[in-house]
Amino acid sequence: MSLSALSGPRIRSITEAGLPYETITVEKLTPLIGAEIGGADLARLSNRQMDEIHRALAENLVIFFRDQHLTQEQHLEFGRQFGELHLHPAAPHEPGHPELMIIKADENSVRANGEGWHSDVSCDEEPPMGSILYIKECPPHGGDTLFASMYAAYDALSDRMKAYLEGLTAIHSGEHVYRGMFAKEGVADKPSYPKAVHPVVRTHPMTGKKALYVNRGFTTRILGIPVDESEGILRYLYEHMENPLFQCRFRWQPNSVAFWDNRCAQHRAMWDYWPQRRYGNRVTVKGERPV
Ligand SMILES: O=C(O)CCC(=O)C(=O)O
Ligand SMILES: [Fe+2]
Numbered sequence: 001m002s003l004s005a006l007s008g009p010r011i012r013s014i015t016e017a018g019l020p021y022e023t024i025t026v027e028k029l030t031p032l033i034g035a036e037i038g039g040a041d042l043a044r045l046s047n048r049q050m051d052e053i054h055r056a057l058a059e060n061l062v063i064f065f066r067d068q069h070l071t072q073e074q075h076l077e078f079g080r081q082f083g084e085l086h087l088h089p090a091a092p093h094e095p096g097h098p099e100l101m102i103i104k105a106d107e108n109s110v111r112a113n114g115e116g117w118h119s120d121v122s123c124d125e126e127p128p129m130g131s132i133l134y135i136k137e138c139p140p141h142g143g144d145t146l147f148a149s150m151y152a153a154y155d156a157l158s159d160r161m162k163a164y165l166e167g168l169t170a171i172h173s174g175e176h177v178y179r180g181m182f183a184k185e186g187v188a189d190k191p192s193y194p195k196a197v198h199p200v201v202r203t204h205p206m207t208g209k210k211a212l213y214v215n216r217g218f219t220t221r222i223l224g225i226p227v228d229e230s231e232g233i234l235r236y237l238y239e240h241m242e243n244p245l246f247q248c249r250f251r252w253q254p255n256s257v258a259f260w261d262n263r264c265a266q267h268r269a270m271w272d273y274w275p276q277r278r279y280g281n282r283v284t285v286k287g288e289r290p291v
Contacts, residue, residue, distance in 0.1 A: 023049045026056050026063075033149040033265065034248030035060035042257060043074040050081060053259075057130070058207055062147045062260035062267075064250055070134060070257075072100055072281070079132050079283035086128045086284040088121065089194055090178035092185045094281060101282040102185075103133060107275035110184060114269040117148070117242060118217030119262045120284060123174035123194040129287030132259045135280035138252045142273030145250050145258060148266045150211035153241035154201060157212075168200040168225070170234075172218040197223065200237075202290040204264050211264040212241055213290055241266070252278075263287060 023046060025038035037056055040049055042065060056063050070078070076099060079085055085099040091113070094100040105112035120131050133145075154162070174193035183189070200222060202213040214222075216238050222230040250258055260267060 021052050021056070024052050024056065026060070028060065029064075029248040029250070032152045032246060032248075033061045033147055034064070034250065035062075036064045036066070038066075040065060042068050042078045043070055045078075045081075054082075057259060057261055061149055061151070061265040062248070062250075062258060065257040065259075066253060066255070068134065068255050068257050072097055075132070075134050075281060075283050076100060079285050082130060082285045084286045086121070086124075086286045088284065089124070089174060089190070090182055090187065092182055092187050099283060101284065103135070103280045103282055104278070105271060105274070106277040106279075108184075109271075109274065111181075112269055112271035112278075114145075114267060115271055116216050117238070117266050117268045118215045119150075119213070119266050121174070121194070122198065122213070122215055122218045122262070123172045123177070123196055125194070125196045126289050127172075127196075127198075127287050128262050128284045130259060130261050130285045132257060132283045132285070133280055134257045134282075135252045135254065135278065137254055137277055137279040139273040139276040139278060141251075142270065142276070143252055143278045144270045145252070146247055146268045146270070147250070147260060148241060148247045148268075150213065150241065150246075150264050150266060151204075151209050152246040153237075153243070154210050154212045156243070156246075157240070162201075165200050168222055169197050170200050170214050170222045170230075171220050172196050172198055172215075173220050174218065176220070177217060198290045202263065204261075205288060205291075207264070209264070212237060213263075214238075215266050263290070 024040045027036045087098050088101050092102045103113050120128050173195045178193045201210050203210055
């Protein structure tokens with residue numbers, strides 16, 4: 001994301017925190033994370049609604065919309081209003097639309113997308129800022145998605161642990177995640193997958209708040225400490241961040257949309273509905289190098 005994208009309406013919307021919303025409704029799922037937004041048709045948004053959606057995302061980390069009827073183009077266009085779109089390094093996409101990732105599980109699946117806790121594509125040098133998942137078909141129950149606040153997980157660490165983590169960096173690797181993952185969907189493997197080094201604690205560029213930034217999916221090793229120490233610390237941090245106190249859980253209906261901020265939230269999809277089918281598309285917005 002360019003620096004100019006961080007000025008103007010985005011900054012203004014954050015500074016309005018605490019004021020009532022005028023053009024949308026915002027119903028929190030929990031005090032710390034998640035809110036359902038009403039009164040917004042994502043295919044037709046006023047500038048004021050866009051500002052308020054920005055602000056609702058910054059305040060709630062993940063926001064949900066019901067009963068949306070978007071064409072593929074409208075889904076992409078909604079994403080573009082938040083920045084350039086990200087191309088997934090491995091996952092299948094809709095024909096003719098490389099930015100429209102397919103999220104699908106049915107009776108033939110041996111896996112589903114996002115079954116473990118992760119932040120999307122954190123193995124990229126510049127991991128995506130946000131992901132906009134539009135589920136079109138889902139079972140009557142099951143297939144929920146869990147989200148966890150990495151601000152809350154960071155805040156709840158002891159001062160000693162915060163001091164210890166300060167300045168540490170970790171390797172995030174896509175290799176073990178993506179190699180062979182989409183073979184069944186007919187996607188050939190690439191020669192290599194992204195790998196990056198990111199700070200263990202990052203500062204959110206819009207809110208200025210600190211968030212834990214290691215995840216079970218991609219983070220393989222904290223640098224600058226012995227391997228066994230890295231394993232021990234990562235194991236502790238993963239257990240810590242999976243405390244239900246930091247989470248919300250979204251129950252999908254057909255035509256729901258979830259928009260999460262990968263910089264401060266992790267998520268995990270529940271594949272508890274086999275052999276039923278769940279289908280949708282994800283549009284992913286590019287982000288910046290974590291600092
Ligand atoms: O299917 C879901 O609920 C989430 C899957 C996932 O991890 C993603 O779309 O990034
Ligand atoms: Fe994901």
